[in-house]
Amino acid sequence: METLGKMKWLxxxxxxxxxxxxxxxxTSSFAIDIFIRILLFxxxxxxxxxxxxxxxxxxxxxxxxxxxxxxxxxxxxxxYGISPWIGMVAGGVVAxxxxxxxxxxxxxxxxPYFTIATIATAQVLMLIFLKFRDFxxxxxxxxxxxxxxxxxxxxxxxxxxxxxxVLGLLVVGLWVTHKIEKSWMGYYLVAIGEDEDxxxxxxxxxxxxxxxxxxxxxxxxxxxxxxxxQYIYFIDPATAFSFNVSIEAALVSIVGGIGxxxxxxxxxxxxxxxxALLQSWLGSSVGGIQLTVYSLILMAVILWRPTGLIGFxxxxxxxxxxxxxxxx
Amino acid sequence: xxxxxxxxxxxxxxxxxxxALVSIGVTLIFGVVKIVNFAQGEFVMIxxxxxxxxxxxxxxxxxxxxxxxxxxxxxxxxxxxxxLIRRVLGPNxxxxxxxxxxxxxxxxxxxxxxxxxxxxxVHTWYSDEALHFGGLYIPVxxxxxxxVAMGLSALLWVFLHTTDLGKAMRAASQNxxxxxxxxxxxxxxxxxxxxxxxxxxxxxxxLLMPFYSAYPFVGQVFVLxxxxxxxxxxxxxxxxxxxxxxxxxxxxxxxxQFVGADSGLIVVFALLLLTLAFRPSGLGAQRGR
Numbered sequence: 001m002e003t004l005g006k007m008k009w010l011x012x013x014x015x016x017x018x019x020x021x022x023x024x025x026x027t028s029s030f031a032i033d034i035f036i037r038i039l040l041f042x043x044x045x046x047x048x049x050x051x052x053x054x055x056x057x058x059x060x061x062x063x064x065x066x067x068x069x070x071x072x073x074x075x076x077x078x079x080y081g082i083s084p085w086i087g088m089v090a091g092g093v094v095a096x097x098x099x100x101x102x103x104x105x106x107x108x109x110x111x112p113y114f115t116i117a118t119i120a121t122a123q124v125l126m127l128i129f130l131k132f133r134d135f136x137x138x139x140x141x142x143x144x145x146x147x148x149x150x151x152x153x154x155x156x157x158x159x160x161x162x163x164x165x166v167l168g169l170l171v172v173g174l175w176v177t178h179k180i181e182k183s184w185m186g187y188y189l190v191a192i193g194e195d196e197d198x199x200x201x202x203x204x205x206x207x208x209x210x211x212x213x214x215x216x217x218x219x220x221x222x223x224x225x226x227x228x229x230q231y232i233y234f235i236d237p238a239t240a241f242s243f244n245v246s247i248e249a250a251l252v253s254i255v256g257g258i259g260x261x262x263x264x265x266x267x268x269x270x271x272x273x274x275x276a277l278l279q280s281w282l283g284s285s286v287g288g289i290q291l292t293v294y295s296l297i298l299m300a301v302i303l304w305r306p307t308g309l310i311g312f313x314x315x316x317x318x319x320x321x322x323x324x325x326x327x328x
Numbered sequence: 329x330x331x332x333x334x335x336x337x338x339x340x341x342x343x344x345x346x347x348a349l350v351s352i353g354v355t356l357i358f359g360v361v362k363i364v365n366f367a368q369g370e371f372v373m374i375x376x377x378x379x380x381x382x383x384x385x386x387x388x389x390x391x392x393x394x395x396x397x398x399x400x401x402x403x404x405x406x407x408x409x410x411x412l413i414r415r416v417l418g419p420n421x422x423x424x425x426x427x428x429x430x431x432x433x434x435x436x437x438x439x440x441x442x443x444x445x446x447x448x449x450v451h452t453w454y455s456d457e458a459l460h461f462g463g464l465y466i467p468v469x470x471x472x473x474x475x476v477a478m479g480l481s482a483l484l485w486v487f488l489h490t491t492d493l494g495k496a497m498r499a500a501s502q503n504x505x506x507x508x509x510x511x512x513x514x515x516x517x518x519x520x521x522x523x524x525x526x527x528x529x530x531x532x533x534x535l536l537m538p539f540y541s542a543y544p545f546v547g548q549v550f551v552l553x554x555x556x557x558x559x560x561x562x563x564x565x566x567x568x569x570x571x572x573x574x575x576x577x578x579x580x581x582x583x584x585q586f587v588g589a590d591s592g593l594i595v596v597f598a599l600l601l602l603t604l605a606f607r608p609s610g611l612g613a614q615r616g617r
Contacts, residue, residue: 058425105604109559111421112364116555117604123552124597247433254426288440288544295433302423302430303415 019167023160032159036231038272039166040224044245045252045264046173047220051213052250053259054186056193057107061118062221062249064102064125065095067240069222070229071129071136077153078142084154088226095222096215103214107207110196119246126241141236144229154230162231169227170265173220177261189213193259221249244291251294255301257310266309271297331463336585337578338466344577345474348481348570349532351554351561353525355569356484358558359501360521363413363424367432368554369547371401371526373439375533376448376542383450383537390450390537391472397530405526406519413522414515432551440544447541455538473535480531481570484524488566497521552593553580556600 023032044066051057072094073087106117130139149157156162180186188209191199200206229235248271253259256267274297275290282289305312350372357365378397379390388396412431416423457468488494499507500517508514532550533542540546554569557576561568576596583595 056422058422060429105601108604112366112425113555113559115425116364116559117600120552120556120597120600124594124601127594127597250426254422258422287445288437290437291433292437292441295430295437298426298430299412299434302427303412306420306423 020164023163027160029159032163034272034276036159036163036166038268039163039170040228040231041248041252041272042265042268043166043170043173044221044224044249045256045268046170046177047217047224048249049253049259049264050177050180050189050220051210051217053253053263054180054189054193055210055213056259057210057214058115058250059106059118059217060115060243060246060250061102061106061120061122062217063241063243063245064118064122065099065218065221066225066228066242066245067122067125067129067237068095068098069225070235070240071225072222073226074142074144074229074235075136078144083152084226084230085152088154088223091222091226092219095218095225099214099218100211103211107210107214119243122241122243122246126237129237129241137236139237141234141239144233144235146233154227162227166227166231169223174261174265176216176220181261185209185213190259247291248294251298253308255297255308257308260308260310263308263310270309332585333582335464336581338464339470340578340581341574342466342470342474342577343581344574345477346532346536347550347553347557347577348573349477349528349535350550351557351569351573352481352484352566353528354551354554355558355561355566356497356521356525356528359565360497361409361413361417361518362504363417363428364555365522365525366425366428366551367435368525368529369549369551370432370435370439371404371529371547372533372536372550373542373544373547374404374435375401375530376537376540376546377439377443377533378530379534379537380448380450380542383452389452390534391476393537394476394531394534397534398527401530402523402527405523408526409519409522410515414518417518432547436544436547443544445543445545447543449541450537452538467539469538473539476535477532480528481566484528485566487524493517493520549593553577553596556596559600560603 022035026032026035044062048059048062052059069088069091072091073084076082076087076090077084102118102121106114106121109117129136132138144155147153147155149155151161154165180189188199188204191202191204192206192209196206225240229240232239252267252271253264254267255271256265257263271294274293278289278293301308307314350368353371354365354368357363357368375397378400379393382388382393382396383390408431412427413424416427452469454468454472459466459468459471486494488498496507496512496517497520499510500512500514500521504514507517536542553573553576557572558569560575561570561572576599579595579599580592584592587595
């Protein structure tokens with residue numbers, strides 16, 4: 001056990017060195033842009049996975065919180081000059097508060113109709129922000145004033161700095177997930193995901209657990225929204241509340257391995273790499289190619305390996321490991 | 329004022345007939361196969377493109393092309409049920425939701441690749457015609473679509489209530505296990521239900537073509553309406569879905585008339601959320617499992 005523990009820390013240290021050194025070694029801005037997208041969507045997937053993966057509350061409306069985070073920090077920054085670092089946390093709190101009434105409504109439904117209700121809430125928020133012309137710039141959106149190098153305003157000259165910010169977010173997300181996985185909360189979530197009625201029958205307070213995990217998931221998703229807006233220097237309702245964000249959050253988790261710590265990360269690496277390769281082969285001129293390929297991958301995973309790539313890897317590992325004791 | 333109101337109600341009822349075809353399909357699949365078909369809107373889109381190409385390539389009237397789009401989609405539905413949906417039926421929600429969702433994404437983005445995002449329209453001799461009653465006017469194309477939609481809904485009702493297969497479908501939707509015990513072949517019933525639902529979506533597409541533009545995202549409007557109507561009309565209930573769809577059409581039309589041109593969807597979503605807040609029982613909560 002001792003050596004296993006040491007090995008684990010060795011791997012973590014190695015991974016940390018690689019991740020920290022990566023943008024210094026690979027300096028092409030195209031590559032760093034892809035790394036940032038991978039880290040960002042991994043983080044969003046991790047946030048989604050907390051609720052969608054462990055408790056199987058399959059939301060397709062996480063764009064609601066992504067957008068609320070993006071708008072909260074941007075409104076604070078553009079209208080009041082408040083740093084997005086503060087705005088990011090404020091956006092998280094706004095998203096948490098918004099998740100209470102949204103959850104109150106949506107958790108009345110189960111299964112596919114919960115999913116539909118979450119889609120509707122994200123759409124309603126987008127429509128509301130399209131209407132808020134004086135408050136949030138309506139459909140045109142706004143650009144974020146470029147201050148050059150202003151780390152305190154979350155603006156950097158080097159792309160690699162954005163990389164480190166979003167890497168930090170992902171580490172926080174994974175750490176939170178790891179802590180929850182090992183806690184009572186984690187077991188409650190899995191119990192709810194397996195069979196909500198049975199979980200309640202043995203004394204799990206399902207409504208409260210679902211509410212709490214939804215708040216946490218919303219909070220984390222909102223942080224990603226702020227980061228993304230700062231990264232692209234632009235916000236409008238169509239990008240902030242984009243259905244694609246909701247889709248990708250769920251997709252990366254399912255493809256990678258739903259309800260597992262590393263699933264969303266592995267899923268994002270696969271999907272985003274595929275997307276980047278497609279783009280460099282075909283150019284971005286062919287609309288729809290990216291999601292066509294995503295949907296084919298998703299179908300393949302669901303039909304042949306519903307536990308995702310992690311499940312696939314575990315099966316292969318077990319097959320290999322089972323053979324081992326035979327000749328030992 | 330009264331006239332504006334009446335006109336808005338008429339417009340809403342007419343488009344509500346199309347929503348009904350889509351919602352009845354969704355509720356039929358939910359009732360019998362117990363899954364939600366997220367791709368239902370994409371089959372409306374496919375129905376529209378079928379009619380569009382038949383009209384532009386062969387000069388066939390969209391209403392006539394109904395006899396092509398419905399059988400094509402019926403067969404497509406049977407195949408999809410047999411080769412895809414059948415493999416994910418079970419207690420687990422995730423594969424069911426995301427399989428039809430993936431299908432929706434696939435069809436939408438494939439059509440984006442094949443047909444581009446351009447709006448396609450078909451102009452027929454009746455596209456601009458309208459009947460006038462006093463100050464009210466009724467566009468002929470929409471009236472025909474409404475009448476045919478109601479006719480198809482009635483046909484389905486007759487089918488479900490008088491034929492053996494229809495009765496088997498209703499039995500399966502009321503209590504699947506008992507129905508199976510009575511010797512009903514689930515695979516056959518499911519395939520027919522899925523095919524029928526898709527044929528209705530195809531019909532909706534063909535009926536829309538004389539007065540509505542086809543584009544890859546067109547189905548999303550209809551599927552959202554259908555979901556709301558199906559939740560409001562109690563899941564799995566064909567008559568409930570029909571009435572709720574007509575109501576949705578009127579609500580949307582009143583929203584456009586009295587709140588603002590882009591407010592139709594807000595009114596519809598608000599209705600959904602209000603229903604969930606104040607009358608959740610009899611909606612998804614009991615049978616949603």
